[in-house]
Amino acid sequence: MTTLLHIDSSVFQGEASASRAVAETFRRTWQEQHPDGTVIYRDLAKEPVPHLTAEAHTAGFVDPATHTPEQAAAFGRRLELIRELEEADAVLIGAPMYNYTIPSTLKAWLDNVVLFGRTAGEAPSAKGTPVTVVASRGGSYGPGTPKEGNDYVRNYLHVILADAMAMEVEFIVPELTMAPHNPAMSELVPLYESSRERAHQHAVSRARQLAHQG
Structure with missing residues (x-):
């Protein structure tokens, strides 16, 4: 059975969140392509995972037989998240800037699932798993824009997901999402609308592409 792991992290719900809206388009298309598939869903805004503690961190590098009760409990929570990632055939992450x-909340989830010697390192356990990241942002950070170089979403996630964990990463980027709400950006509303439409189209094509690959 094909499994999609879907992670949302926006503090806004529904259509108020660009990342959630585009991720929902991907998920809906994915489910159309996999009517018998399973979706594991985590809303990190509603149910955040624990931040990494000393016990959870150190437990990942020692023999489980030597775990203290505190280490065993903390590492057990990490393992639940790690296994969800390892068992997924595809991963979808909503990552607003x-x-x-x-x-x-998304950083906390990553801190839990990145475990060198298992999910990261020489032989990552989720190697090759396709991960689609909906990286929404209120402005524009592409080449030639005033804030080029200030995007610490895509560069960070690429290092973690692609370089450290050897996953197959693709970004969908709806931008200028603040244009309809900020009078100073009103002239950018048409560009925002175009970006939103492209993002939804990208989500559909990406979900269908992964279905054909599978």
């Missing part, structure tokens, strides 16, 4: 980087 907050203050130039990812939400803290």
Whole structure:
């Protein structure tokens, strides 16, 4: 049975969140292509995972037989998240830009699932798994824009997901999402609308592409 792991991290719900809306388009298309598939869903805004603790961190590098009760409990929670990632045939992550980087809730999830010697390192356990990241942002950070170089979402996630974990990463980027809400950006609304449409189209094509690959 084909499994999609879907992670959302926007503090906004429904259509108020660009990343959630585009991720939902991907998920809906994926489910159309996999009517018997399974979706494992985590809404990190509603149910955040624990931040990495000393016990959870150190437990990943020692023999489980030597774990203290605190280490065993903390590492057990990490293993639940790691196994969800390892068992997924595809991963979908909603990653809005907050203050130039990812939400803290998404960072906490990554800190839990990145385990050198298992999910990262020489032989990553989720190697080759396709991961689609919906990296929404209120402005524009592409080449030639005033804030080029301030995008710490795509560069960070590429290092973690592609370089460290050897996953197959593709980004979908709806941008200028603040244009309809910020009077100073009103002239950019048409560009925002075009970006939103392209993002939804990209989500559909990406989900269908992965179905054909499978």
